[in-house]
Amino acid sequence: MIRLIVIIIIVYFAYRGFRSWARQQFGPDRTVSGEPKAEIDDEMVQDPCCRAYVPKKSAVRSRLGGEDLYFCSETCRDRYLESTARK
Ligand SMILES: [Zn+2]
Known part of the structure; x- marks a missing residue:
């Protein structure tokens, strides 16, 4: 009986260790509902x-021209569109 408890404790700590290792390898934990939203928030353009x-x-x-462009401000957008229109 005590052997069984020891095995459960070992498995528990092994699981915890694996989880923290996996988090370092693959990034923070992702919940099913939070996954796509978090990726959009982090995307840099x-x-x-x-x-x-x-x-x-x-x-x-x-x-x-059918392409999405992203600018830091409306000033940059206007400047860019102006410069491409001039060409
Ligand atoms: Zn800018």
Whole structure:
């Protein structure tokens, strides 16, 4: 009986150790509902005007030639669209 309890404790700690190892390897724990949302929040996009990286969520989006472009601000967007229109 005591052997069984010892085995359970060992398995429990092995499981905990594996989980913390897996978290280091594959990033933080993901819940089923939180997974897609967290990835969208973390996505960074480059502003083609000033080359700054901005989170996709707060970036100013503009469609140009069927392509989505993301800018850090409306000033950058206007400047970029102006420069491409001039060409
Ligand atoms: Zn910018």
